Amino acid sequence: MSSPYSKELLVAQLAVQRASLLTRRVFLDSAKGTVSKSDASPVTIGDFGAQALIIAALRHNFPSDEIVAEEEGSKLREDAALADRIWELVKSTKLDDEKAETEVLGGAVKNKEHMIDLIDSGNSKGGRAGRIWAIDPIDGTKGFLRGGQYAVCLALMVDGDVKVGVLGCPNLPVDDAAPLSADAGAGSDEGRGVIFSAVLGQGATSRPLTSAGLAGGKSIAMKPVTELSAASFCESVEAGHSNQGDAAKIAEKLGITRPSVRMDSQAKYGSIARGAGDIYLRLPTSKTYQEKIWDHAAGDLIVREAGGQVTDVLGRRLDFGHGRTLAENKGVIAAPKAVHGQVLKVVQEVPGV
Ligand SMILES: Nc1ncnc2c1ncn2[C@@H]1O[C@H](COP(=O)(O)O)[C@@H](OP(=O)(O)O)[C@H]1O
Numbered sequence: 596m597s598s599p600y601s602k603e604l605l606v607a608q609l610a611v612q613r614a615s616l617l618t619r620r621v622f623l624d625s626a627k628g629t630v631s632k633s634d635a636s637p638v639t640i641g642d643f644g645a646q647a648l649i650i651a652a653l654r655h656n657f658p659s660d661e662i663v664a665e666e667e668g669s670k671l672r673e674d675a676a677l678a679d680r681i682w683e684l685v686k687s688t689k690l691d692d693e694k695a696e697t698e699v700l701g702g703a704v705k706n707k708e709h710m711i712d713l714i715d716s717g718n719s720k721g722g723r724a725g726r727i728w729a730i731d732p733i734d735g736t737k738g739f740l741r742g743g744q745y746a747v748c749l750a751l752m753v754d755g756d757v758k759v760g761v762l763g764c765p766n767l768p769v770d771d772a773a774p775l776s777a778d779a780g781a782g783s784d785e786g787r788g789v790i791f792s793a794v795l796g797q798g799a800t801s802r803p804l805t806s807a808g809l810a811g812g813k814s815i816a817m818k819p820v821t822e823l824s825a826a827s828f829c830e831s832v833e834a835g836h837s838n839q840g841d842a843a844k845i846a847e848k849l850g851i852t853r854p855s856v857r858m859d860s861q862a863k864y865g866s867i868a869r870g871a872g873d874i875y876l877r878l879p880t881s882k883t884y885q886e887k888i889w890d891h892a893a894g895d896l897i898v899r900e901a902g903g904q905v906t907d908v909l910g911r912r913l914d915f916g917h918g919r920t921l922a923e924n925k926g927v928i929a930a931p932k933a934v935h936g937q938v939l940k941v942v943q944e945v946p947g948v
């Protein structure tokens with residue numbers, strides 16, 4: 596008998612692989628397919644294209660599942676030239692493995708209208724009942740525009756619990772043992788591009804982006820931290836997304852002297868899961884911001900399956916059953932299980948966190 600969620604894992608890996616290849620094409624273009632740059636949440640043609648490809652694969656394989664995805668298609672219905680650019684990208688991005696492309700993913704998106712309908716169908720409200728996929732087609736769009744790290748993120752939740760998580764990180768080193776660095780290799784794909792995956796209860800793996808599917812995965816695990824003062828922190832590049840001043844105070848209290856590695860996107864979760872870094876802190880910068888489920892679902896499972904513990908700053912598990920946001924959580928602390936409690940205690944000693 597095949598293990599639970601093996602089909603979901605295969606489809607998710609291939610869908611993330613295909614979408615990541617699409618984003619890489621946009622990343623290598625100097626304008627980076629920018630559609631809007633000025634607002635707080637920038638968007639590129641890569642966001643729409645990757646979302647269309649992932650939803651196409653999910654609709655083909657799991658037609659009755661619900662989908663929560665970051666982007667919506669209305670902009671494309673108003674802007675025919677924009678829709679055409681995205682359509683060119685979507686119809687010309689295919690896996691080399693024709694069997695995977697046609698038999699697993701269901702082949703190409705039919706036409707431009709179908710593409711926009713697919714993008715729009717990621718509008719589920721989420722919740723605690725049934726099978727719901729969460730998609731972030733380009734997480735860390737600011738990093739993507741800056742030439743930094745970003746991630747293509749997909750997770751399956753069943754009754755509010757994350758069962759499958761896949762992260763495509765086109766700019767992270769393939770090598771799990773490479774030192775933690777936010778350097779994205781100036782867009783070179785030499786030795787870069789990794790897919791992290793996990794299924795609840797089955798561990799976490801990494802594989803090169805170019806060889807997705809179920810073959811070729813290596814088990815990954817967090818690095819045991821014996822001395823917290825020697826640990827390294829990962830945090831957002833964007834000071835508006837995580838309070839870097841509070842993180843510095845926490846590092847000082849823990850005796851950590853190494854500077855934090857600042858990296859965009861859920862590449863942070865993948866990096867600590869494979870032991871390239873130790874602890875990911877995301878400290879609220881406002882009392883009202885609610886984290887989005889697509890920014891955390893895959894990473895939360897991958898870190899937990901690699902031997903980590905993930906909670907918010909109050910020590911509560913991330914709860915993906917409240918709709919499109921983590922309405923009942925504040926911030927994130929992801930750390931090896933053995934030291935998570937110590938980190939949490941120090942986080943709570945910092946006034947205002
Ligand atoms: N004030 C805020 N606090 C925390 N996260 C925020 C935020 N404003 C936006 N974000 C989220 O931070 C994500 C990027 O995370 P990171 O800082 O770890 O790279 C963004 O994802 P997108 O880039 O997909 O929009 C966005 O959803």
Ligand SMILES: [Mg+2]
Nearest residue numbers: 731734735890
């Ligand atoms: Mg995001």
